[in-house]
Amino acid sequence: MSTQPTTPVGTGSDRARLAALFREFIDPEYVIEDRETQRVYECDGLSMYCEEPMLVVLPDTIDQAQRVMKICHQYGVPVVARGAGTGLCAGAMPHPDGVVLSMAKFTRILDIDPVARTARLEPGVRNLSISEAAAPFGLYYAPDPSSQIACTIGGNVAENSGGVHCLKYGLTVHNVLRIEILTVEGERVTIGSEALDSAGFDLLALLNGSEGLLGITTEVTVKLLPAPEKAQVVMAAFDSVEDAGNAVSAVISNGIIPGGLEMMDSVAISAAEDFCQAGYPKEANALLLCELDGSVAEVEEQIDTVDRLFRQLKATSTRVSASEAERLLMWKGRKAAFPAVGRVSPDYYCMDGTIPRSQLAHVLVEIEKMSRHYGLRVANVFHAGDGNLHPLILFDANVPGEFEKSEEFGGKILELCVAVGGCITGEHGVGVEKIRQMAVQFDDRELKQFHAVKAAFDPGGTLNPGKGVPMLKHCQEYRSLNPDLEPNDQPVVSNAHDRPAARSSHQAGRP
């Protein structure tokens, strides 16, 4: 399996040749060459980054996908796997000389085993449909990205996606037992089993979150959990994000791990309330949604404790969901917060840094300062329990230079996250978007180690090239000081990481 690709191909007539090869075994309609039909594959959920691929193919059997891989390997053609295209880091953005391998037709739930509590899935199965299929057995699949109506399990594995319930139930990596992959050479490999662990290197951990750079996922077996007897939400309003941040820490310090613990700031509260009428207090500066789940007895006990804590910690009002309908309504506003913000601004740019919870107030204040510096509004709606921020930078792509400014602002936020001991991405992945900030979070030797891992799976570098890990030769430039910021505007670091907090000149523009 270590054979190197042989003849390189370019574009133009190669496209036609390759397409003809694929049409020998794939329904010709699903070997897409024309620009118009290809358009929907140009980008993922981060639509500012787009690229035209050489070809798009949609196989409908794993054998066909395997043949695609073998042919691409033979000719050294880059392959970019694609699920639903809801990614937020341009991970599924095509390569101009490459093939987009869409897994959209692999939508079958192969098996639900209610006794072993597992589901065996094709990679294109939508996240939400797993829980729907498991519901008749009183089971569900825990990781629930807000995009769960659309995103696929293959994409979830590639990004190690999280959701509202991660603090208690873990990320994708904690809920996957086995995957089948196609290697870059087109070989089928099974990783993991029905068991909870396997001897040897934990390749399952390595593949989760590998952004389509190490292999193509063709089947996934996930764990299913028993649906909790009861779930209830406490909603609490606060005068400041700082008060809300303290309340978050207090819940955890009291030995309670909520099913979900989410925060919204005033911009997000208003936008969500106008959009969904979820009953959010629009005058609040910060809102917490804390869901407790478990047995009836447990939830009743904890709801009381949390409600009391919030009141003691300066909540201006609290409300406990009195019915399942009310609980769902409270979540509706949160889950629709991105599109809601989309209504109050022509465009928004979503960041994904994660920080220690103790830094919440500090980082939100610094973001506010930067927001004034750049003259761009920000809405915050995020997984507070995990310290996973999602600042949404509001901008107008039709105003020349505004996207570039947002990108630079976003880069600064991520660098601040690293400086306070956090990281540049909690769940959305690096893709193309955060590749510059990788050089801030990791030094050259660490990045070199990542490249070595990549080479162990993909020596020719044709799986999703240009994503995830920056080329070392660019890193110095990414790390150099940014001359635009006045010293006074520079974010203050209250608890510096032991690595010097580098700042990058973020050369705006498309990759």
Add this chain to the structure above:
Amino acid sequence: MSDISQQLTEQISDARASGTALAIVGRNSKTFYGRGIVGDALHVGEHRGIVDYQPAELVLTVRAGTPLEEIEQTLDEQGQRLAFDPPHFRGASIGGTLACNQSGPSRPWMGSVRDMVLGLRLINGKGEHLRFGGQVMKNVAGYDVSRLQAGAMGCLGVITEISFKVLPGPAASHTVILGGEDPGAAVSIMNRLSARPLPLTGACWLAERGVGRLYLRFEGARNAVHSAVEQLQQEFPESESMRADDNFWHRLREHELDFFDTEETLWRFSVGAARDLLPDVPEDEWLIDWGGAQRWLRGSAYSLDELNASLPVGAGEVSAFRRGDREGEVFPELAAPVKALHTRLKEAFDPDRLLNRGRLYSWL
């Protein structure tokens, strides 16, 4: 309580220069595990101490040589714990616990040591001290090199520092014992209960003086434990409660139960929790833990390959946990492409094969 990472880095660089194989030694609690190897000892046990602990963050950062006992004491003072409840096997360090991927009886419900890792520092075979992951709950920047160390048995590098997610300890704990079940029925009860929203954190079957006993532990909020135990007592009126001073779970975790008191080879089955019992041997040669997902078998008459061949494809695998032939393979054979990936990953982290050469597999 000292940081000897500089010294460790130099030792590895020196070994590289002279081409000397190194055998990583933590606190010597798991010398029995993996294959027997030769190499100059690289002692990590002195690299110890808690680097950072923020109870409100649920994050603990600790040097790899730190004894579990010290960590657990520190956490206990704050009402927190390592949710994966690792075996100490007389003095284990946290680094060795991760390298050998060791978790205790609560593992299926509370997660494993691998699940709780947030980030770590590692010296690779080139003598480079690197940092991966982080000290925050979620981090998907770069490949998950941190979790890759779980079960790698030091073959990819010397772990020097680890950050973990820790959890609050349970307010209440109660164990119910069902007597007389045969192992097949026990596996089926364990799976049935696991599919219900109960605060189950332990499910183990074994034969005690010839009689099958199924131990079921419930932990969590007081009310939740109380109502679970009530439900169970209604369903199984013959059940009894374990005495509060019975340290069954501790003895199980530490392999101190009579079952483990043997000179025979101890085989570990890591299998799908609902799988039938295989192979067909006398009941009391089995101990079934992890709600069916980890099963122990005693006996020196078996071979690794035969036991693995007896399992249906995809059901899991068997390894030789203690005793038996430690010069031969002790972990199941890998499929060819997976084996190739192991060789290439070893090359990526430790190109000269200096670190724990042969500890995991003879060829690695």
